[in-house]
Amino acid sequence: MFIARQPIFNKSLKVYGYELLYRENSDSKIFDSIDSTKATASVLGGLFENGIDDIVGDKKAFINFDYDFLMSDVLELIDPNILVIEVLEEIKADEKIIDRLKYLKNKGYEIALDDFVEKYNDYPLIPLTDIIKYDILARPLNTIKNEVKVALYENKILLAEKVETKEEFLQAKEMGFKLFQGYFFSKPSVISESNNKKTIKTQYIKIISELKKDEPSYQKIAEIIEIDINLSYRLLRITKRRESKNDFESIKKALLYMGLKEIERWINILMMQDLTIKKPKELMKTSLVRSKFCEFIAENSKYKKRKFEASMMGLMSTIDALLDKPMEDAISEISLSEDIKNALVDCKGSLSYIYNLMFSYEKGDWMNVKFYAKKLHIDESILYNGYIEALKWTHKSLDTIN
Structure with a gap:
């Protein structure tokens, strides 16, 4: 089904x-x-x-x-x-x-x-x-x-x-x-042309760049976060709501508790939330659902080792609309792999099958769902469960940051 x-x-x-x-x-x-x-x-x-x-x-x-x-x-x-x-x-x-x-x-x-x-x-x-x-x-x-x-x-x-x-x-x-x-x-410029100069906060770019290094530094990430009281507060609130029994006396300890992959996920979610202030809130939900659904598709396909890349691709799939810029210009501000860029800009490359399967499912284009599921060696019968889990995760994530 x-x-x-x-x-x-x-x-x-x-x-x-x-x-x-x-x-x-x-x-x-x-x-x-x-x-x-x-x-x-x-x-x-x-x-x-x-x-x-x-x-x-x-x-x-x-x-x-x-x-x-x-x-x-x-x-x-x-x-x-x-x-x-x-x-x-x-x-x-x-x-x-x-x-x-x-x-x-x-x-x-x-x-x-x-x-x-x-x-x-x-x-x-x-x-x-x-x-x-x-x-x-x-x-x-x-x-x-x-x-x-x-x-x-x-x-x-x-x-x-x-x-x-x-x-x-x-x-x-x-x-x-x-x-x-x-x-x-x-799509870009839905509401007005006034947001064309919107840019991603420097703090987010610095954190994402650090996370992309071979050996990211918790200390450097903590220092970037600590200079933004709003970001610091939101991060600590997230760790508190994630059923942690710990109280953290420093940003660094909170980061260590979360782990690098969770930090990256939440920094991207917080960034997207900031960018959706003057946009339909559904864009934020769409980004999160796509992120989790793409991760699920990758995890259950021949690309299971690339699930975090797939998740990032799904999350960034609305960044052009959020920034009111062509996709190529919008993603130039952040550090993404070439495969993610190729999938988002030209719908080409190894990750494009995951993107196309996600988008076909979202549109209810079931013939193409079957086509791309076969390309990815994924059992199409499990996609329903993956999509429902993506919806549930999105609701839970939004409850955590709101």
């Missing part, structure tokens, strides 16, 4: 919910009736088995349902305060489905129409719908202006999906869309 998530933002670029992308396996066709029903049952089972909080937190879960599953009672196991029911575009709007959706709405569930392509005024499910999702690649914004005005007049919430650029986001927002989905948020 595969489950991934894609964030859905409001106009302030705060996460409103996550669409859950799922499939029973990489060979199944999600929209075939039997496979779709089986996959939906699997994703619901996964939500309960792993705890829905670890997958969507306190946000909404948008889940696609086919005709058969909409007619079943199983979906009612999920709290209507959490679940948004996405009605697939090919579902026949007959009397049975209309009655069923009326019942679910009375139970408190929100109803969304996925990839809406019907004639707005004639479609019988419109009166029951709370959210209408427009694929703006299939139906460009300029072609649906009149329809949007009618929908807004009827108090429908409009969601633009496949939003890939800042310009598309701003145009949709101006037209009245309230929700947005796509990878626009993870």
